[in-house]
Amino acid sequence: MRRAGFLIRRALAIHVGAAPWAAALSVVLMVVGGLTPVAVAWFTRAIIEGLTTRGTTEIVTGVAGLGLLGLLSPVLAHVSHYVERETERRVLVRTQAELFTAVSAHPGLAELEDSGYHDRLRLAGEASRYAPTQLSTMFLGVGQELITIGTFAATLMVWSGPVAALVFLAAAPTLVAQIRLARLRGAMLERTAPLFRRQAFYAGLLLDMRAAKEIRLFGLGGFLRGRMMRELHAAQDQERRQDRIALRVDGSLAALTGVVSLIALAVFVRQVLNGHGTVGDLVVVIAALAAVQMSVSGLVQQLAMAGETMIMFGHYVDVTAAGRAPAVPLPEAPPLRRGLEFDDVWFRYSPDHDWVLRGVTFTIPYGASLAVVGENGAGKSTLVKLICGFHPPTRGVIRWDGADITGLDPVSLRARISATFQDFMSYELSAHDNIAVGDVTAADDPERIVTAARTAGVDDALRALPRGYDTVLTRAFTDEADPSAGVVLSGGQWQRMALARACLRDGADLLILDEPSSGLDVAAEHEIHRRLSALRRGRAGLLISHRLNTVRDADLIMVLHDGTILEQGDHAALMAANGRYAELFRLQASGYDVLVTGTTP
Numbered sequence: 001m002r003r004a005g006f007l008i009r010r011a012l013a014i015h016v017g018a019a020p021w022a023a024a025l026s027v028v029l030m031v032v033g034g035l036t037p038v039a040v041a042w043f044t045r046a047i048i049e050g051l052t053t054r055g056t057t058e059i060v061t062g063v064a065g066l067g068l069l070g071l072l073s074p075v076l077a078h079v080s081h082y083v084e085r086e087t088e089r090r091v092l093v094r095t096q097a098e099l100f101t102a103v104s105a106h107p108g109l110a111e112l113e114d115s116g117y118h119d120r121l122r123l124a125g126e127a128s129r130y131a132p133t134q135l136s137t138m139f140l141g142v143g144q145e146l147i148t149i150g151t152f153a154a155t156l157m158v159w160s161g162p163v164a165a166l167v168f169l170a171a172a173p174t175l176v177a178q179i180r181l182a183r184l185r186g187a188m189l190e191r192t193a194p195l196f197r198r199q200a201f202y203a204g205l206l207l208d209m210r211a212a213k214e215i216r217l218f219g220l221g222g223f224l225r226g227r228m229m230r231e232l233h234a235a236q237d238q239e240r241r242q243d244r245i246a247l248r249v250d251g252s253l254a255a256l257t258g259v260v261s262l263i264a265l266a267v268f269v270r271q272v273l274n275g276h277g278t279v280g281d282l283v284v285v286i287a288a289l290a291a292v293q294m295s296v297s298g299l300v301q302q303l304a305m306a307g308e309t310m311i312m313f314g315h316y317v318d319v320t321a322a323g324r325a326p327a328v329p330l331p332e333a334p335p336l337r338r339g340l341e342f343d344d345v346w347f348r349y350s351p352d353h354d355w356v357l358r359g360v361t362f363t364i365p366y367g368a369s370l371a372v373v374g375e376n377g378a379g380k381s382t383l384v385k386l387i388c389g390f391h392p393p394t395r396g397v398i399r400w401d402g403a404d405i406t407g408l409d410p411v412s413l414r415a416r417i418s419a420t421f422q423d424f425m426s427y428e429l430s431a432h433d434n435i436a437v438g439d440v441t442a443a444d445d446p447e448r449i450v451t452a453a454r455t456a457g458v459d460d461a462l463r464a465l466p467r468g469y470d471t472v473l474t475r476a477f478t479d480e481a482d483p484s485a486g487v488v489l490s491g492g493q494w495q496r497m498a499l500a501r502a503c504l505r506d507g508a509d510l511l512i513l514d515e516p517s518s519g520l521d522v523a524a525e526h527e528i529h530r531r532l533s534a535l536r537r538g539r540a541g542l543l544i545s546h547r548l549n550t551v552r553d554a555d556l557i558m559v560l561h562d563g564t565i566l567e568q569g570d571h572a573a574l575m576a577a578n579g580r581y582a583e584l585f586r587l588q589a590s591g592y593d594v595l596v597t598g599t600t601p
């Protein structure tokens with residue numbers, strides 16, 4: 001109950017904060033709406049009493065009252081509709097801003113890699129569109145129904161206290177049942193969330209341009225569609241089961257209320273026949289019974305929806321509350337002058353996973369470069385995620401100029417790092433914007449964008465596009481008037497774009513390059529590495545690569561194997577040691593000779 005109260009207060013706060021005048025108007029409309037049915041009943045009674053007793057004043061009062069209500073009601077219905085729509089719009093602006101601020105405020109990746117968080121996020125996203133408005137509207141709706149029921153209760157009491165009590169007691173089980181049903185429905189929504197998420201995933205995959213080639217070549221359409229439909233059927237089965245329970249409960253309780261109203265009506269008709277009351281009184285009683293029945297079913301609907309909406313809104317409140325800035329702001333990361341140090345770092349993605357890093361210790365002195373090599377899954381990219389503060393080390397410390405990075409403000413730390421990730425993004429934006437996302441402060445400085453593109457060796461290719469740097473790099477949003485407007489780059493060109501993004505942050509203290517040239521041809525790779533080693537100069541550099549010819553210039557080379565450092569040293573030392581590095585280097589060099597000269601050494 002305390003949680004329900006908290007959620008309603010939060011929804012009302014969003015409503016009032018987004019549209020204060022609309023909230024005030026809604027309260028007025030609620031009171032007017034709640035009093036209207038009883039006013040209609042009493043004015044009708046006045047007319048009937050006037051007609052039977054020839055009382056002109058009563059007839060005039062009744063007709064004037066009904067006429068006024070007849071005029072006001074439709075106008076107020078339109079005003080109310082407008083106020084609701086305007087409130088929805090303003091609340092949506094507020095909730096979308098709040099939700100996406102919270103999502104991007106998460107400093108790490110742990111939440112985003114958690115499927116439970118994605119379910120909550122999906123529900124929170126849905127809730128942000130309607131829940132706060134619906135909850136506050138329901139709160140007002142319940143208020144309106146209670147005013148109507150209260151005023152009619154007083155009316156029925158005038159004629160027969162016990163019958164009035166019976167009518168209201170009959171409504172009690174309905175209300176209790178609705179609260180139970182709302183809980184069941186909430187639990188059902190949580191069970192169906194993962195099913196709908198997977199259904200959306202398969203649907204998205206079927207529509208994804210990047211997946212289109214493999215889906216067609218491997219004939220995956222039917223397979224993926226089958227999985228999508230399986231998830232949809234499973235989710236709908238849960239919904240159907242819930243709807244059938246609601247049908248049984250609601251149907252029985254509605255019949256009970258109907259029977260009780262019928263008994264009450266028979267009692268009142270008998271009372272009038274026995275001379276205790278007039279035809280006008282009977283009209284009011286009939287109106288009261290009908291109104292109470294309507295209001296109870298209105299309340300039932302409001303409460304049924306309120307329970308469900310509250311659970312959905314709860315996800316919104318939880319998601320937006322998490323990821324807020326810490327109460328005590330962390331100190332900013334200082335400029336890197338000494339270096340970056342890993343001190344006995346152990347890491348696993350969760351307690352259920354195996355260790356990925358097992359006691360890794362190394363230092364990248366400022367001004368020097370470290371190259372990390374090792375087989376697939378050795379933990380190389382995980383090192384990058386830890387340096388960027390996406391995950392904290394499970395044990396051990398990473399120091400940035402001597403300071404533990406978990407104690408530093410992550411935003412300021414990342415501002416001092418530039419990186420190309422192995423799984424870099426290809427944004428469906430213009431070529432200019434695709435580079436500018438590396439440092440949005442350069443968005444209005446074409447000179448910096450072009451310089452970065454030149455360093456990454458992609459400037460010529462971008463100039464040759466139909467609209468140069470303004471060409472949109474996707475065919476998904478093509479302009480019908482100009483079909484050449486959208487262009488798709490090659491894999492290697494996209495990799496250069498990712499490099500250009502990293503080059504744009506030319507003031508960064510640490511440059512991280514994770515497989516920066518895996519998609520480039522041999523000549524291009526050589527050229528790019530020449531430029532990148534110039535870029536690394538005068539700062540700390542971390543290069544991860546499977547192509548050992550690209551790492552030989554690094555000051556220190558580290559071979560990672562199953563999360564531990566197998567060997568380290570510069571190229572010459574490692575070759576002399578004749579260990580794993582030397583073995584791999586010779587293997588690759590022989591492959592290269594076969595490729596280039598057609599001879600084996």
Ligand SMILES: Nc1ncnc2c1ncn2[C@@H]1O[C@H](COP(=O)(O)OP(=O)(O)OP(=O)(O)O)[C@@H](O)[C@H]1O
Nearest residue numbers: 113349353356375376377378379380381382383422
């Ligand atoms: N988000 C994650 N959650 C759980 N396990 C993960 C996650 N990311 C990576 N791993 C696991 O961590 C291990 C190391 O992965 P990592 O990407 O660091 O390897 P890598 O050395 O960069 O490999 P590659 O050369 O193939 O890029 C792998 O076993 C991988 O399955």
